[in-house]
Amino acid sequence: xxxxxxxxxxxxxxxxxxxxxxxxxxxxxxxxxxxxxxDGIIVALSDELKQLxxxxxxxxxxxxxxxxxxxxxxxxxxxxxxxxxxSRVMKILSRFTPDFEIYSIDEAFLRLSEFRHLDxxxxxxxxxxVVHQWTGLPVSxxxxxxxxxxxxANHVAKRRKDLAxxxxxxxxxxxxxxLASIDVKRVWGVGPQYAKLLxxxxxxxxxxxxxxxxxxxxxKMTVVGLRTVLELNGTSCIDLEQDLDPKKEIVSSxxxxxxxxxxxxxxxxVNSYCIRAAQKLREEKQVTGQIMVYVTTNRFKNExxxxxxxxxxxxxxxxxxxxxxxxxxxxxxxxxxxxxKYKKVGVMLSEISPEVNIPPDLFTPTYLDDRRRVIMACxxxxxxxxxxxxxxxxxxxxxxxxxxxxxxxxPHYTTRWQDLPIVKA
DNA sequence: TCTGGGGTCCTAGGACCC
DNA sequence: TCTGGGGTCCTAGGACCC
Numbered sequence: 001x002x003x004x005x006x007x008x009x010x011x012x013x014x015x016x017x018x019x020x021x022x023x024x025x026x027x028x029x030x031x032x033x034x035x036x037x038x039d040g041i042i043v044a045l046s047d048e049l050k051q052l053x054x055x056x057x058x059x060x061x062x063x064x065x066x067x068x069x070x071x072x073x074x075x076x077x078x079x080x081x082x083x084x085x086x087s088r089v090m091k092i093l094s095r096f097t098p099d100f101e102i103y104s105i106d107e108a109f110l111r112l113s114e115f116r117h118l119d120x121x122x123x124x125x126x127x128x129x130v131v132h133q134w135t136g137l138p139v140s141x142x143x144x145x146x147x148x149x150x151x152x153a154n155h156v157a158k159r160r161k162d163l164a165x166x167x168x169x170x171x172x173x174x175x176x177x178x179l180a181s182i183d184v185k186r187v188w189g190v191g192p193q194y195a196k197l198l199x200x201x202x203x204x205x206x207x208x209x210x211x212x213x214x215x216x217x218x219x220k221m222t223v224v225g226l227r228t229v230l231e232l233n234g235t236s237c238i239d240l241e242q243d244l245d246p247k248k249e250i251v252s253s254x255x256x257x258x259x260x261x262x263x264x265x266x267x268x269x270v271n272s273y274c275i276r277a278a279q280k281l282r283e284e285k286q287v288t289g290q291i292m293v294y295v296t297t298n299r300f301k302n303e304x305x306x307x308x309x310x311x312x313x314x315x316x317x318x319x320x321x322x323x324x325x326x327x328x329x330x331x332x333x334x335x336x337x338x339x340x341k342y343k344k345v346g347v348m349l350s351e352i353s354p355e356v357n358i359p360p361d362l363f364t365p366t367y368l369d370d371r372r373r374v375i376m377a378c379x380x381x382x383x384x385x386x387x388x389x390x391x392x393x394x395x396x397x398x399x400x401x402x403x404x405x406x407x408x409x410x411p412h413y414t415t416r417w418q419d420l421p422i423v424k425a
Numbered sequence: 426t427c428t429g430g431g432g433t434c435c436t437a438g439g440a441c442c443c
Numbered sequence: 444t445c446t447g448g449g450g451t452c453c454t455a456g457g458a459c460c461c
């Protein structure tokens with residue numbers, strides 16, 4: 001716990017919508033919505049779209065009328081584009097301090113404790129300016145003595161237009177008034193459930209939450225909630241996480257573009273997610289000791305429902321795709337029931353550990369010491385060079401009835417030569 | 426017709442052991 | 444009538460994040 005820290009949270013405004021806009025300037029001023037996988041719900045909105053009263057999470061089909069009426073521009077999510085723009089932003093931020101944490105695709109925490117002699121608001125304005133100039137993306141920056149307060153300052157920076165996107169909450173003369181004007185649900189770490197609980201018990205604004213009895217908070221919101229309250233009071237409990245620690249589980253799952261009933265189609269989808277999960281595993285130089293597969297029908301539909309899952313412990317930790325495909329196929333056969341319309345299947349790898357830690361086995365060759373690892377490395381190298389899944393397994397099928405919907409996808413402007421934008425003189 | 430995907434952390438409670 | 448106690452490990456579930 002420390003009292004003398006200073007953090008900035010840099011957050012790209014409406015990141016996905018802004019990325020689309022960078023390469024299609026005619027979208028300036030237009031309401032924009034970005035869809036989830038399968039084009040199901042709105043996951044990101046431009047300010048113009050928010051002003052129309054549309055919220056994150058609303059299903060596309062529910063706003064069809066408004067789309068026509070207000071000329072709303074809708075896009076499928078283009079993660080290749082967003083990922084590439086994100087790494088550009090992060091690279092720029094790293095020039096301003098080596099002491100920073102990439103928190104999500106569009107956010108980073110910067111430790112500014114060593115910069116306290118500077119005018120931090122001016123410094124943040126400069127960061128904002130450079131990011132915008134070099135990438136075309138607008139960001140907001142909040143500054144505070146803890147990560148939680150920096151997040152909150154960022155919220156204020158976004159909401160109040162007079163601040164021009166930068167706000168420093170540290171030692172602010174009107175800090176209490178500001179905290180008192182913000183609902184607890186805006187606090188990092190307070191989700192819908194805890195917000196309800198807090199409201200029920202008379203804690204409505206952030207100032208009230210900061211003054212809540214610590215014992216009660218710990219009892220009702222565990223140590224996580226307690227940390228949040230301490231952070232609101234200026235005691236830093238959540239440090240930067242710089243060395244990205246290896247993942248503890250890897251999940252690959254997607255809803256289907258249309259209902260799937262046949263085991264064969266489910267099997268293809270499971271195979272394809274399995275292959276993807278195994279690739280991620282090897283990228284991190286990890287092996288897995290346990291695989292889980294689950295299936296579920298569409299819970300929103302008024303038709304027979306079924307959901308099930310099963311774990312399988314692998315005899316030895318592995319990252320060899322065929323091992324996982326075999327295990328997954330066996331699980332799927334166990335849990336599949338004929339007669340249901342399936343909406344989604346998923347694969348989860350857990351008990352993940354670094355490949356160098358595989359225990360030596362006297363009798364069975366492990367993933368490390370036989371040729372399986374070499375084969376995987378070859379496949380990964382080829383796919384990396386030639387494009388995703390140029391080389392794959394017959395098990396993923398060729399028809400792919402389950403494939404997800406992406407009907408409104410923009411080009412891969414930054415990562416595919418043939419999609420490069422053309423400048424007309 | 427159409428409702429996302431991928432993560433993390435914490436706790437309670439059961440199983441098991443001595 | 445009496446029927447321990449404590450430690451550890453595991454898992455499921457609930458909360459959160461973007």
